[in-house]
Amino acid sequence: MIVYEVNIKVLEAVADDYRAWLGDHMRELLTLPGFVSAEVLIVEPEVATPEHQEIVVHYRMDSHHALIQYLRDHAPRMRAKVGERFAGQFEIHRRVLAPLVEMLPV
Numbered sequence: 001m002i003v004y005e006v007n008i009k010v011l012e013a014v015a016d017d018y019r020a021w022l023g024d025h026m027r028e029l030l031t032l033p034g035f036v037s038a039e040v041l042i043v044e045p046e047v048a049t050p051e052h053q054e055i056v057v058h059y060r061m062d063s064h065h066a067l068i069q070y071l072r073d074h075a076p077r078m079r080a081k082v083g084e085r086f087a088g089q090f091e092i093h094r095r096v097l098a099p100l101v102e103m104l105p106v
Contacts, residue, residue, distance in 0.1 A: 001036065003097040004059040004067055010090040015053040018086060025081070026057065032074055034066020035059055067096065 010018045019040075026038045043054035061067050082090070 001099065002061050002064055002067060004061055004070075005095050005097055006057040006059070007093045007095075008055040008057070008090055009052050009092075010055065010086070012051055012053055014086060014089050018090065019055070021082070021085060022055070022057070025078070026059075029059065029078065032070060034061045034063060034070060036062055064096075064098070 008018075008022075022040065026040070029035050030038060037060045039058045039060075041056040041058070043056060045054065061070075082092075
């Protein structure tokens with residue numbers, strides 16, 4: 001399992017609308033092959049930035065191969081949707097996290 005992480009910095013003026021859109025976007029992604037689950041996190045900054053809100057989405061995928069297929073076959077279309085709706089009102093950075101060690105309480 002891998003985590004496809006999407007870091008979003010969105011203008012506060014459109015943050016509510018963005019989060020509503022994001023829920024629909026995530027549900028659509030979860031219908032695609034390889035997507036297992038998704039989690040949305042709000043960043044609590046050390047210093048408040050009232051003009052922006054930071055959101056992190058973790059998509060859990062069943063394999064790196066599934067991510068490669070998503071990036072090739074679906075990502076351009078999915079990314080275009082957010083660009084059309086919120087052009088100039090957000091920044092997105094993505095990264096892939098692969099498990100190294102998992103520890104559970106004894």
